[in-house]
Amino acid sequence: MQPRNTHLNSAALRGAVDLAAVKAAGEAAQKAEQARAERARQNAAAEAAGVELPTAGYPLVVDVTEATFEDEVVQRSTEVPVVVDFWAEWCGPCKQLSPILERLAEEYAGRIVLAKIDVDANQLIAQQFGIQGIPAVMAVVAGQLVPLFQGAENEANVRKILDQLIQVAEQRFGIVGGAGAGLPAEGAPTAGYAAPQDPALNAAHEALDRGDLGGAIQAYQNVLADQPGNTEAQLGLAQAQLLRRVEGLDPQAVRNAAAQDPKNVAAQLDAADLDLVGGHVEDAFGRLVDTVGRTAGADRDTARLRLLELFEVIGPEDPRVTAARTALARVLF
Numbered sequence: 001m002q003p004r005n006t007h008l009n010s011a012a013l014r015g016a017v018d019l020a021a022v023k024a025a026g027e028a029a030q031k032a033e034q035a036r037a038e039r040a041r042q043n044a045a046a047e048a049a050g051v052e053l054p055t056a057g058y059p060l061v062v063d064v065t066e067a068t069f070e071d072e073v074v075q076r077s078t079e080v081p082v083v084v085d086f087w088a089e090w091c092g093p094c095k096q097l098s099p100i101l102e103r104l105a106e107e108y109a110g111r112i113v114l115a116k117i118d119v120d121a122n123q124l125i126a127q128q129f130g131i132q133g134i135p136a137v138m139a140v141v142a143g144q145l146v147p148l149f150q151g152a153e154n155e156a157n158v159r160k161i162l163d164q165l166i167q168v169a170e171q172r173f174g175i176v177g178g179a180g181a182g183l184p185a186e187g188a189p190t191a192g193y194a195a196p197q198d199p200a201l202n203a204a205h206e207a208l209d210r211g212d213l214g215g216a217i218q219a220y221q222n223v224l225a226d227q228p229g230n231t232e233a234q235l236g237l238a239q240a241q242l243l244r245r246v247e248g249l250d251p252q253a254v255r256n257a258a259a260q261d262p263k264n265v266a267a268q269l270d271a272a273d274l275d276l277v278g279g280h281v282e283d284a285f286g287r288l289v290d291t292v293g294r295t296a297g298a299d300r301d302t303a304r305l306r307l308l309e310l311f312e313v314i315g316p317e318d319p320r321v322t323a324a325r326t327a328l329a330r331v332l333f
Contacts, residue, residue, distance in 0.1 A: 060105045064115040066122050073115050077140040080177035081169040083148070083162070084115045086126060086136040093152040094135040100155050101137070104162060111166050111177040112139075139165050142173045148319060164319060172315065198223070201232060208240055213247070216240040238312040246273050258287075265291060265299045269306050276310055284310060285324035293331035304328070 058080070064072045073082050085101050087094035098116065105114035119126040119134055129138060129145075139146040146168070148161055169175040204219035220237035223230055251274050257267035268291045275284035288307040292300055307328060311321045 058110075058113060060108075060110065060112075061102050061114045061116065064117050064122075064125075066124055069117075069122075069125055073140050074143050076113060076115075077144075077175075078142055079175065080110065080113050081165050081175065082113050082115050082140045083165070084117060084129075084138045084140060086117050086119050086129070086131050086134050086138075088118060088120050088134055091134050097135045097137075097152045097158075100153075100158055104155070104158060108162065108166075108177075112162060113177070141165070141169045142175060144173075146319070161319060164322070168315075168318070200226075201230070201236075204233065204236055208236060208243075213240050213244045217244065234312060235315060238309060242273055242277065242310070242313055246270075246277050249274065262291075263294060263299075265295060265302055268303065272306065272310065276313065281314060281320050282324075285320065285327070289324060289327045289331055292328060304332075 058076060062072055064084075073084065076082050083101065083105070085094075085098060087098055101114050105112060117125055119131060129136075133150060135152060136150045137148045139148055146165065148165065149157075153161070166177070169177075200219065200223050204216055204223060207213075207216035207219050217237060217240045220233045220240060223233040224237065227233065249270055254267060254270045254274060257264060258271035261267060268287055272284040272287045272291075275281075275287060285307065288303050288310070291303040292307065295303060307324070311324070314321050
């Protein structure tokens with residue numbers, strides 16, 4: 001899993017906007033169903049053999065190392081959201097935050113799993129996640145990275161963030177933890193289940209994958225003409241349009257223009273697009289919020305609308321979008 005990716009192509013965009021990766025989301029939902037079906041099969045076999053299984057099939061708090069990361073975090077994230085707590089023994093704020101996370105992991109009774117990573121003992125993982133300060137808390141859902149927050153937070157804020165994470169995991173990836181994690185809902189399909197496929201939507205995804213941006217845009221528009229509320233098509237269209245906008249841009253020239261004239265709205269829009277495609281989501285949002293704050297009239301509206309478009313690329317439930325919406329409201333009102 002690569003949290004950061006700077007190549008300007010469709011694969012990179014999916015790496016930069018983890019929860020908005022429309023194809024990845026569909027595949028993740030299918031993997032989650034398969035994982036639940038396999039766990040149901042194992043539970044049934046255990047029951048037939050007279051073996052009593054615990055309510056939850058995994059520990060709620062686990063210390064993770066580089067050797068166990070793949071199994072305890074990446075693979076486990078196909079069944080339940082995994083919250084990753086980066087900490088160290090010498091870190092005072094970590095000692096304030098970690099007990100809160102551990103207590104909530106127990107309280108949430110399987111709706112999340114807490115993975116604790118000592119950054120001193122597991123420097124490679126910390127580097128891969130781009131950790132620059134601790135405590136830092138991220139999540140992994142269906143193998144997709146979801147940044148949560150950095151620094152100590154009070155319990156009320158942590159609880160809100162976890163509630164939002166659980167909602168995102170269920171709505172976007174079909175992953176539902178809880179006391180019955182791994183068990184399919186009553187009447188749900190089990191073995192052999194595969195998510196229904198939409199040929200028109202698949203064609204759009206495939207066009208995006210091979211870099212045919214014009215074809216992808218048209219294909220997603222065709223899907224939306226028939227299904228205006230199709231979230232995957234909306235996200236895919238937003239991604240394809242973003243990639244089309246950055247085609248042919250000279251990143252250095254764009255950034256120089258944006259730095260030299262903060263009120264140059266066109267330059268700020270281009271720079272924000274490049275930020276997002278490069279994986280710097282917060283930078284992109286912050287740039288446009290600042291642009292909205294320092295402009296007026298048509299220029300302000302142009303910057304605001306582009307920011308809303310970038311929200312669509314990331315997905316409305318993403319915590320970074322929530323934070324940016326709050327910042328936008330402050331500069332507007």
